[in-house]
Amino acid sequence: MTALSHIRNFSIVAHIDHGKSTLADRLIQETNTVALRDMKEQMLDSMDIERERGITIKAQTVRIDYTALNGENYVLNLIDTPGHVDFAYEVSRSMRAVEGSLLVVDSTQGVEAQTLANVYHALDADHEIVPVLNKIDLPATDCDRVAEQIEDVIGIDASEAIRVSAKTGVGIIETLEAVVHRLPAPKGTLDAPLKAMLVDSWYDSYLGVIVLVRIMDGQLKKGDRVRMMQNGSVHHVDRIGVFRPAMTEIDVLGPGDIGFLTASIKQVRDTRVGDTITHEKKGCDKALPGFKPAQPVVFCGLFPVDAAEFEDLRDSIEKLALNDASFSFEMETSAALGFGFRCGFLGLLHLEVIRDRIEREYDIDLITTAPSVIYDIHMKDGTVTQLHNPADMVDLTFVDHIEEPRIKATILVPDD
Template sequence: MTPLSHIRNFSIVAHIDHGKSTLADRLIQQTNTVAERDMKAQLLDSMDIERERGITIKANTVRIDYLAQDGETYVLNLIDTPGHVDFAYEVSRSMRAVEGSLLVVDSTQGVEAQTLANVYHAIEADHDLIPVLNKIDLPASDCDRVAEQIEDVIGIDASGAIAVSAKTGQGITETLEAIVKHLPAPKGDRDAPLKAMLVDSWYDSYLGVVVLVRIMDGVLKKGDQIRMMQTGARYGVDRIGVFRPAMQVVDELGPGEIGFINASIKQVRDTKVGDTITHDKKPADKPLPGFKPSQPVVFCGLFPVDSAEFEDLRDAIEKLALNDASFSYEMETSAALGFGFRCGFLGLLHLEVIRDRIEREYDIELITTAPSVIYHVFMKDGTQQDLHNPADMPDLTYVDHIEEPRIKATILVPDEYLGDVLKLCQDRRGIQLDLTYAGARAMVVYDLPLNEVVFDFYDRLKSVTKGYASFDYQMEGYRQDNLVKMSILVNDEPVDALSMMVHRDRAEMRGRAMCEKLKDLIPRHMFKIPIQAAIGGKVIARETLSALRKDVTAKCYGGDATRKRKLLEKQKAGKKKMRQFGKVEIPQEAFISALKMDE
């Protein structure tokens, strides 16, 4: 049993690629938590997709025993968090389970937009912060400039910032000492009724549902009868353990400790993230405050390519939603695609990751429809509807006006690319709110319509700034604008998966780009195919995909010209009939590529 004064719980926060996971590796290695032969780079990033993309998606926990220089042994619980804006909810949740944070800043690049956003999560959770300047082994490293930047931009004292190279291991001992000396020990009462926060849960095919908990008060032992305070479900605890990255079973968890429990939970929906776990017989009087639920920002439909796999897809989505509290879903049907789910995500990277995980982990091929955001549609009779899917747009004659969601975007960019960034934001109907300088970098704040950001704003921003800009945003509410629904017709049939909401001034440009793109993506058929973009009954753009031709006159040589004409007329009549009854197959790649709109 570890006394409270010898426990430290902390997370590592930083911008993408500033070295969080590598620093976690060094801390694990330095304290011999994992045998040398089992060490590998980014040890805590266990999913294939995390290792492939080189990003952290899930926050991961590890328990480290550290023998400090004062001769005492401390238990350190470390949570390695993601850096990407799409997984900010994962970060804010992890923060609530710990008392302090290591703020990692790349000493060659300085403070980035996501550094700021993650620091604010930490400050909201009332954390003590230790600034760590990473990558000091690189020749471009400049610790003094970056420390000054941390003080200017974030406003925390960086005079005692620790200089570290997570790659070579320099400065790791100083980091461990700083954690023990400067971060607060957790508070908690061993004799009070049990209060444990449900931080995360996931599905394991051998153990069933595994629940990650942080004990606030009381003690949790094997065999205890527990109750979830939100759902009221009751369970008996089968096993308790901690992560030294591998699961290790222990007898009990006391106040301030972080570990996992198995309680033969069958239904994934019984474990709600942020719920309070207490003893069934001697419950706590009131639950912990929990987390505010995440607001999905981007919606899209997921449909199985083979409609027989619908039940498998439902199962996969339920298991993923357990593991990822920021992902929401509901059933939907589509004329073109059959049964599927309308899913909500925190951003496009989140969408891609979920799609990849379903395809890999559950082996289901998916069709993804155009990402869209929620619009508020105000009718002439005074009622209001939420529009998730542009295909469900009510008849325009009954619509009074439409409001769209706006965001406040913060972009940090080197001075020489500022013009390109301002132009990009103006093109996307942005309104400039603020422009200040932090050293040689400009910090631009824009009010942008979310609809314009959802598609490919991030990719465009990276390409116009050669990857040097960083971007973070928060929701700002709704505003009225002149929006219309644009439908895409292929061979006179509307393709509901490609309909989208656009601003009237930009509809023609968007429609023309879409038609040109589809013309290259749809394979040619034996008959000619018109591809049109329309608003209501008015066609605003058209491309025609020419037919494949068989040379029917090849067998004619010499003789009368009327023979050739007769054969061609016969072919023409056949193609006309084919076009009436022919079905146009739109390949899956065409859907995905058509939705990645470029300027």
């Protein structure tokens, strides 16, 4: 087991398209985590849609062994996060599992909206932040202006920002050294009762649910009986391991480690993100402060073009919901379209991605209704009903007032 002082847990955050996944690729390559013949672009983006669109949708984790210039060996746990605002939930969740962040800013474009949103997530989680100026190989690069902008707009010191070209590999060693020397080591006690945070979970048809955990205190071994503190369910751990990025089994996970466990869990719903996992006997008494569940904000109906495919659609939506806790659905019938589902999404990109996945992975042609929001109808007798569909509008003589969702937005634009 690695000493705590030689472990570093960090995430890479940035605006969409500023080069997070490319930087993750270079860090993996520089440390020989993956053999050169197995290397590919966007190493951590496993879904077809991620690779085609060049975006990250699911946060991915990888464990890197690094020998620093001072000759000491370190274990780095890296989480590559999405940049798009629809997946901010993935980002906030990953932040809770690590102690520091590399803030990647495109040195040709400077600070953009999502850069700020993601920095605020990092500051909320009390992170140490190391700014990285990427794309210095491009002719339009202007590192001094962007460093000044980081200090003005975000208010973090960028005098020692690392200048990197993730594409050509310049500055990668400096980035690894900064992770080792400028980010804090995790805290934790080996002898304390097991306290592990459930960071993510997804379904595998052979192993059942795979649970991504960050060990805060204590240790987790194969064969342990563990309890989920939110729903009280008890499971027998079949295997534990780490991602290098392929799943690699190991014998024990200690404080500060990020790894996975499988325990023949059938339903992803049993593994609530943000839950605390502890031993069945002699467990910890207080759960970790959890994060808030994701709040869907855009709703639309999904209907099969061929009504006979309704059962297939139900199966596919249930399987997708297994791997995406932020996606909600309920049955709906429409006079024109027949049976279908009313689904809630975190945003329009999230909607597009789910729709593409159903059409592609399950081969079902879909009709998607126009995206809408939910209205609260306050009746004169004091009751409140929710309106999902204009066709269900009640008689206005009984209505006192109608409320629609609003957002508080901060709009950030350049001076000129």
